[in-house]
Amino acid sequence: MNFARPDAFLVFIPLAAVIIALYLLRMRRREMQVPATFLWPTHTEEVRANTFFQKLKPSWLLFLQLLALAVIVGCIARPQLVQRGLTGEITVLVLDSSASMGATDVAPSRFEEAKRLARAAIESARPGDRIAMVEAGPVPRVVFSLSSDPVRQLADLQSLQVTDAETDVGEAMRLASAIVSGTEGARIVLLSDGVFERIDDFSQGKASVVFQSIGKSGENLAIEAFGASESQRGKLLFASVRNFGDKAVTTNLTVFADGKVIDSAQITVSPQKSQSRTINVPAGSTLFEAKIDAKDGLAADNYAALSADPAASLQVLKVGGEDPFLDRALALDPRVTLDRADSLPLDGGSSYDIVVFDGVPAEPTTSRGVLILGKAGTGSPVTASGTAKRPRFTGATTNPLMQGVDLDGVYIEEIEVVQPKGSAEVLARSAAGPLIVADKKPSQRSVYLAFSPLESDFPLQIGFPIFVSNMLDFLGGRAGEGPLVVPVGRPFSLPATTPTASLKVPDGDDVRLKSNGGAVTIREAKRVGTYSFRAGNAERKLIAVLQSPRESALAPEREIALAKKPVKSTDAPLRFADFWQPLVLLGLLVLSAEWWLYARRS
Amino acid sequence: MDLLLPPRTFRMLEGLRVSPRKSQPGRVRGERLTRRAGLSIEFADYRDYAEGDDLRHLDWNVLARLDSPVMRTYRDEEDLAVHVLIDDSPSMAFGEPTKLMVARNLAAALGYIALCSGDALLPVRLGRREAPLSALRGRSSFGRFAAWLGREVADDAPTSLSTSLRSFANSRNRAGVAIVLSDGLDPEAANAIRALVGRGHEVWLVQILSDLDLRPDLEGDLRLIDGEGGRPTDITANSIALRKYQENLRQHNESLADAAKRGGGRYAVYETSRPLEAFIRDTLKREGWIH
Numbered sequence A: 001m002n003f004a005r006p007d008a009f010l011v012f013i014p015l016a017a018v019i020i021a022l023y024l025l026r027m028r029r030r031e032m033q034v035p036a037t038f039l040w041p042t043h044t045e046e047v048r049a050n051t052f053f054q055k056l057k058p059s060w061l062l063f064l065q066l067l068a069l070a071v072i073v074g075c076i077a078r079p080q081l082v083q084r085g086l087t088g089e090i091t092v093l094v095l096d097s098s099a100s101m102g103a104t105d106v107a108p109s110r111f112e113e114a115k116r117l118a119r120a121a122i123e124s125a126r127p128g129d130r131i132a133m134v135e136a137g138p139v140p141r142v143v144f145s146l147s148s149d150p151v152r153q154l155a156d157l158q159s160l161q162v163t164d165a166e167t168d169v170g171e172a173m174r175l176a177s178a179i180v181s182g183t184e185g186a187r188i189v190l191l192s193d194g195v196f197e198r199i200d201d202f203s204q205g206k207a208s209v210v211f212q213s214i215g216k217s218g219e220n221l222a223i224e225a226f227g228a229s230e231s232q233r234g235k236l237l238f239a240s241v242r243n244f245g246d247k248a249v250t251t252n253l254t255v256f257a258d259g260k261v262i263d264s265a266q267i268t269v270s271p272q273k274s275q276s277r278t279i280n281v282p283a284g285s286t287l288f289e290a291k292i293d294a295k296d297g298l299a300a301d302n303y304a305a306l307s308a309d310p311a312a313s314l315q316v317l318k319v320g321g322e323d324p325f326l327d328r329a330l331a332l333d334p335r336v337t338l339d340r341a342d343s344l345p346l347d348g349g350s351s352y353d354i355v356v357f358d359g360v361p362a363e364p365t366t367s368r369g370v371l372i373l374g375k376a377g378t379g380s381p382v383t384a385s386g387t388a389k390r391p392r393f394t395g396a397t398t399n400p401l402m403q404g405v406d407l408d409g410v411y412i413e414e415i416e417v418v419q420p421k422g423s424a425e426v427l428a429r430s431a432a433g434p435l436i437v438a439d440k441k442p443s444q445r446s447v448y449l450a451f452s453p454l455e456s457d458f459p460l461q462i463g464f465p466i467f468v469s470n471m472l473d474f475l476g477g478r479a480g481e482g483p484l485v486v487p488v489g490r491p492f493s494l495p496a497t498t499p500t501a502s503l504k505v506p507d508g509d510d511v512r513l514k515s516n517g518g519a520v521t522i523r524e525a526k527r528v529g530t531y532s533f534r535a536g537n538a539e540r541k542l543i544a545v546l547q548s549p550r551e552s553a554l555a556p557e558r559e560i561a562l563a564k565k566p567v568k569s570t571d572a573p574l575r576f577a578d579f580w581q582p583l584v585l586l587g588l589l590v591l592s593a594e595w596w597l598y599a600r601r602s
Numbered sequence B: 001m002d003l004l005l006p007p008r009t010f011r012m013l014e015g016l017r018v019s020p021r022k023s024q025p026g027r028v029r030g031e032r033l034t035r036r037a038g039l040s041i042e043f044a045d046y047r048d049y050a051e052g053d054d055l056r057h058l059d060w061n062v063l064a065r066l067d068s069p070v071m072r073t074y075r076d077e078e079d080l081a082v083h084v085l086i087d088d089s090p091s092m093a094f095g096e097p098t099k100l101m102v103a104r105n106l107a108a109a110l111g112y113i114a115l116c117s118g119d120a121l122l123p124v125r126l127g128r129r130e131a132p133l134s135a136l137r138g139r140s141s142f143g144r145f146a147a148w149l150g151r152e153v154a155d156d157a158p159t160s161l162s163t164s165l166r167s168f169a170n171s172r173n174r175a176g177v178a179i180v181l182s183d184g185l186d187p188e189a190a191n192a193i194r195a196l197v198g199r200g201h202e203v204w205l206v207q208i209l210s211d212l213d214l215r216p217d218l219e220g221d222l223r224l225i226d227g228e229g230g231r232p233t234d235i236t237a238n239s240i241a242l243r244k245y246q247e248n249l250r251q252h253n254e255s256l257a258d259a260a261k262r263g264g265g266r267y268a269v270y271e272t273s274r275p276l277e278a279f280i281r282d283t284l285k286r287e288g289w290i291h
Helices: A007-023 A059-075 A110-122 A151-158 A169-180 A324-331 A461-474 A582-602 B007-013 B062-068 B101-116 B141-150 B160-172 B188-199 B239-262 B276-285
Strands: A030-034 A079-084 A089-096 A130-136 A141-147 A188-193 A208-215 A221-231 A234-243 A249-257 A259-269 A274-280 A287-292 A303-307 A314-318 A337-341 A356-358 A369-373 A382-389 A392-397 A414-422 A425-430 A434-442 A445-449 A486-489 A494-496 A501-504 A512-513 A519-521 A529-535 A537-544 A557-561 A565-568 A575-577 B030-049 B070-078 B081-087 B120-126 B177-182 B202-209 B220-226 B233-237 B264-272
Touching: A007 A059, A007 A565, A059 A582, A059 B141, A089 A110, A089 A141, A110 A130, A110 A151, A110 A188, A130 A151, A130 A169, A141 A151, A141 A169, A169 A188, A208 A565, A221 A249, A221 A287, A221 A303, A221 A486, A234 A249, A234 A259, A234 A287, A249 A274, A259 A274, A287 A557, A303 A537, A314 A324, A324 A356, A324 A461, A356 A461, A369 A461, A369 A537, A382 A434, A414 A425, A414 A529, A445 A461, A461 A519, A494 A529, A512 A519, A519 A529, B007 B101, B062 B070, B081 B101, B081 B160, B101 B120, B101 B177, B101 B202, B101 B276, B120 B141, B120 B160, B160 B177, B160 B188, B177 B188, B188 B202, B188 B239, B202 B239, B220 B276, B233 B239, B239 B264, B264 B276
Parallel strands: A030 B220, A089 A130, A089 A188, A188 A208, A314 A337, A314 A356, A356 A369, A369 A445, A486 A537, B081 B120, B081 B177, B177 B202, B202 B264
Antiparallel strands: A079 A575, A130 A141, A221 A234, A234 A274, A249 A259, A249 A287, A287 A303, A382 A414, A392 A425, A425 A434, A434 A445, A494 A519, A501 A512, A501 A529, A529 A537, A557 A565, B030 B070, B220 B233
């Protein structure tokens, strides 16, 4: 035991001296005449005093009062016990709910083990300890804020469920740090298997970080790739199965076309190796699925799906600077798989459906579509002749690309003054020149925006994501009404003509969704499986799949890096726990005893 | 001081007699039978005739039948010395009414009984230096006795109860019933009573105690001043001290009762709040002190 404020003991001596001085006073007794005194006991109790002075006599009252004073001073000195426990006085528990936490190498699962640890931490917290919880899910969120209400905390913890998605643990840690980084002695406890992207941007402030690694084994088999390609022999399916474990595993790989088995083969995959298979696809199929029947650590990555519609999946390459608004708007489209690069690849982007030049001059590409933002180049449908400051919007055409997009009133700092080339069509115009230009060549479609979105307040307008969606339809082609394959856990939006829509999730529950600006944002597709989206009379099948080598590599990490600073896994760190509550109880007992003795003697 | 008992009490006392446990030798002929042969009408026994016997007591019937002279003997009748010892020490001035006043009223009642039954009444005031009163006899002496009771005796140096009792025991008093009316609040009182018993007296101790003696209502830190002139005592009147006092009082009273009863005497506690008639009826008559 140690004391947080040992200097408090200095007040004991003067206070004890005052108490002893009171016992040096003696009693002036009231005189009373009685028939005889010999029957009265000669024993007296000095419990009161009203005059000076007498010799100090041993007294239980004096002893109890000094003891009570010692206990009170002891409380003020804040005695502390050193003990082990996940929680401190102020703790933020960060619970990883990513797909890898669904692994069953720890019974019943890593996530349930994390919940058990969190539950034990909450239940073992001392009265007055404040705990918050952040779920590191697809979208990090505060499950409960700093409080000392274990009943509500346990109820909120119980409601948490693991997802089959990739998660952003870094963002969750930054959220936790924002809650307690300014508090001395606070603690951020990460309950995770360590299977997440390296966290470079993180500052823990005054808080300490505790990482408890969960998981034992990395044995897992996953469908790491499932795609289609056109060949001279027709359409081919490509399926690749990877063994992330240390032992060779044999499994059956079965491929379905519209629910019918078109191929099934037993494959043996060596440790840390992949085994692939190519299959001819029957004509007219709309949906392909692949399954492996391995009894491995994670079931979510044993299934993959692929839509036959080329527009149902868009591979987008963004070249240039950072634009979170554009990234978010692109990510909202369920068809988009976004890659980023500083410059155009040597193959000219032929493996991508759409290339976006964000703030860099457009180069010629072989992709189906090109989006140029702010800087015309050789690959753009315009010719630049200068710049203009704060142009005034003058009007737009009724082209479907501009449906739902209103640039009137949008503030634009600067535009390129351009002239459309060839068949390019001006869709929106300002007083200084074209704002949006589109070109629809048979080999390639392109859209040019005369300004960078970050140099305007266009990304803050409701028309921006609609413009991006229209642009994707224009450049990539509008997807059919067939099943839509989406990455599990990633929020996306779907058009909805009715104010409300519903989503039937794999376990059968219906989730009601509200439409906003003609679209519904879906965040509920957190588990792998088939969903049914209904808006009015329109119904669409959604298939959420996990294809994440990062999540499939289940081997738990015993050390993680936070802003390049290593943090080792620890079972339960030491903490100083205040010990004043039992002392207060003892003080009350001593004072009660003192009062009882006083009342009995007086 | 109103010493006169109410007429109803006098009527109650009529015909009662002091009832000693043992016979005491008398000095003059009285109305109380003794073991000795005498001249009363109470038949005692037969004995052979001896020369010089009074022929009036010869049983002529026996002489006629048996031709043997046999004398009838009778029990003698003497008076009984009833010493009424009233404790007039300072401790008797406590209580409401005071213990002394209660003692005087009880003494008046007992004295009236003794005078009416032909006994010799010998009143003594304990704790005060006073010339003893000669023996009173007959109902007509009650007036003198009442006057003696009502007299206030000033004494600058009152003696303690035990000293007075020892002094009485050592004097050449005629043995008889010594009725001690006192609160007994003297640590040596029991020994003094034993001394009295040792002188042949049948001691009747009526311990007169007030509420202050039996249930003292004291509280706090006090310096007790002894009414008898003893040393002051500092006490803390808490529950412990009160319990201890009660225990001491019980033991002291038991020692007094033991001392009185050891010589065939009697002992009773008389609370000052109790009516005199009730004490005479329920204690003295019921327990056979008087009949």
